[in-house]
Amino acid sequence: MSAAGTTIPGTFGAALLIARKDLAVELRSRAAFLSAVVFALLAAAIFYFAWDPTAVPSIDLAPGVLWVIFTFSSLLGLNRSFAAEHADRALDGLLLAPVSREAIFLGKALSNFVFVVGVQLVAVPAVAILYNVPLDRAAWGIVGIGMLAAVGLVAVGTLFSAMAVNTRLAELLLPMLSLPFFVPIVMAAAQASARILNGRPYTDFAGWVRLLVAFDLVFVTACTLAYPYTIER
């Protein structure tokens, strides 16, 4: 019980500690990840059975299906993000630590990013197989767009998860708050993905990539700065 020689972690050091803790908790329970993966696979299958291949070519439909699946399966993980801190008021333990509030947000966002990318790693091959989409040439492009979109999704979703967790209707409130903000991400990601899958040159979708980068920069900064104001004072 000694306080001698303490070196309080900086914002990024503390964020890494919090993200590692969150991922350790998720690895032990796997509840949210398994739910999100099963949801993604079921949604891909339902879209497949509702699809008329003679009316819409798979290459046109797959990007939209992919981004709808990402959006809703991500919400499952984002919902759990702060709910796990709420049960035994573990969040109070974080707030009592001598680390910045921004570090708590960034730690949560980082673990959510790993979660969303993990779901993408299962969902992309599943959609590619079901819709017979050739990923060989487009794989790196889809990975890049997936990463850019995931950053924006988790920034907005993590902030709204923190806000919604203290309400009785958290599971309903999070999608209601988040989905309007997800529209630019889903639109840009789906448009860029469609062009990548069709083998178009980068200049054809550079505008959508720029929109994703701009959204990420603005919302990561804004959400990090806004998070301390969501905490009860």
Add this chain to the structure above:
Amino acid sequence: MDPGVDAVVHAAALTRHFGRCRAVDRVTFSLFPGGCLAVFGPNGAGKTTLLRMLAGLLQPSEGSAQVGGVTLPGGASARATVGLISHHSMLYPALTARENVEFAAKLQGLPQPRQAAAHTLAALRVDSWADVPVRALSRGLQQRVSIARALVHGPKVVLLDEPFTGLDAVGSAALGDTLAELKNAAVGLILVTHHLQEGLAVATHVAVMRSGRFVRYESREAIEGDAYAEGYLELAAAAQ
């Protein structure tokens, strides 16, 4: 008390409203190193709100407070001086007792978090369960791990909200010994409890809170246990 020693906690007219309700109303007191203020009071008296303000989790609406020499809200430096033990465990059920305490030690920036966690768990006599997930522990053992989490960084001030709740005889004895050690180490303690005997056993000062105010505040030496208990029960019954 030695007037040359600065108070570890000093509250001056500390007030907190929630809308029109004054949960804490102009509370003033000082606590010196090695002192223990036991705060008694019925449910809804404002005891937990007072502790949450002193821990930096709530901002005062009016008044001021210094904790560990830092004026609130003092940011990270103030939070490093405080340990809060609440009736909520603040633990992660999926992690083991050791991982929970070690995580708290890392956030506090301790140079050897693993050793610090092991030492604190041993002090609370819960080291045999160090590698068991918290969700598999009984309520009493969880409470002891929660106390270890709050004390691992060696805070100057420890705030205790009903810490004896859920503890068995071994747990209560371990907590009693730990509180005595903390007092000897010049740590300031503020203990909120319904249990008069447990509070009076460790207190150097006692206060009774009602409707957000300290309606009694005196030195432990100045009171006689049985008469105080009788008076308190009358006061608590009148508040219901």
